[in-house]
Amino acid sequence: MTEPDPESDPDSDPESAPDPDSAPDPDSTASFVVSTDRRTQAVDVTDRVEAVLPAEAQGTATVFVRHTTAGVAVNEAEPRLLGDVETFLDDVVADEGWDHDRLDGNADAHLRALLVGASVTVPVDGGSLALGTWQSILLVECDGPRDRTVEVRW
Amino acid sequence: MTEPDPESDPDSDPESAPDPDSAPDPDSTASFVVSTDRRTQAVDVTDRVEAVLPAEAQGTATVFVRHTTAGVAVNEAEPRLLGDVETFLDDVVADEGWDHDRLDGNADAHLRALLVGASVTVPVDGGSLALGTWQSILLVECDGPRDRTVEVRW
Amino acid sequence: MTEPDPESDPDSDPESAPDPDSAPDPDSTASFVVSTDRRTQAVDVTDRVEAVLPAEAQGTATVFVRHTTAGVAVNEAEPRLLGDVETFLDDVVADEGWDHDRLDGNADAHLRALLVGASVTVPVDGGSLALGTWQSILLVECDGPRDRTVEVRW
Structure with a gap:
């Protein structure tokens, strides 16, 4: 196994965290x-998602993470459960032994992100998320600490 | 481990199963x-989804479950396979040993629902689901028996 | 365990791979x-998805596989990582021992596809996919070799 190459680290690339002000269609x-x-x-990001939705947003919104070692899910943001989500993901994917680790040391993070999925599509009414009582939108970091860009489209 | 607190049970809250007649935009x-x-x-819910789509629905529909211990998936509704899905989810997540269980006894159900995902987005043409020959829409209960609200947006 | 019945094989049905020219709304x-x-x-299908998007596509696109033993995901298309994805899916679901195998020999493929999910919804700007720097759209075959139909709606 060779040393990880910082140049090949997907998420250290500044282009992967674009300026929020550069959104193409405000x-x-x-x-x-x-x-x-x-x-x-x-991490519970429900309030961050709701904050960017304008009052005219109606129907559904897609919440998408622009990274390959983080995901987005809908579940309950109870603190102990968030810890259980982290423990489950850590356990269901082995930390080491992957071929990609010869390039980057983070194959496990990619595989955990794949299980979670890169986006969720949720109901929106009049600019407000129309979630069930106990539902929150969760950013699931798998290779932190990092800055993660979350994009919302409605 | 303390006794589960009924007040904290996400899915016993009547607000989590809203009146279907209260849909904001018919x-x-x-x-x-x-x-x-x-x-x-x-549970195969394909016919239930198709029944609520009006003839003018065109493009995609999002099928979303308003709960944190159930999910929605697309796969084949062959009865033995549905049993295999249940067995797989029961086995891939341990039943006990989670921190959230000190509050509720259902961390395993949340984690299974997280794996399945809270929604699917599927093609629709002229009010009919445009699925592949063997595809059905499945509600995946992880903490039943319960009444589950499934929302469809198109 | 009985012999698999070719007639019941979901993905050998020619209807599951419709003529691309039959798309209902060009x-x-x-x-x-x-x-x-x-x-x-x-398999990295990013270029195939981008090729079918017209310049006026704006907002999101849903990439959907019309099969029950294949899925679609967003992750990095680094060749070693693609191999790790395959290894992980092969390992996390047992190859044998499922009830559906008495009908078809491919329950494991259905369960792997369920984990991956049948679709992704991704940002699109002016007919171009607006993915993060390292993101690609992956078709995840679980019961190949086969011909798989991928549908894109925007």
């Missing part, structure tokens, strides 16, 4: 950045 | 309730 | 066929 898209603290971390 | 959204029988259960 | 949908080589195989 009428139907917006983005925000979440700074994570730990390698695997489930 | 032109582009509808919902229906599915009563499940078992703790983990994959 | 203004907002298109499809293409991917021929896979191996039983479990992650």
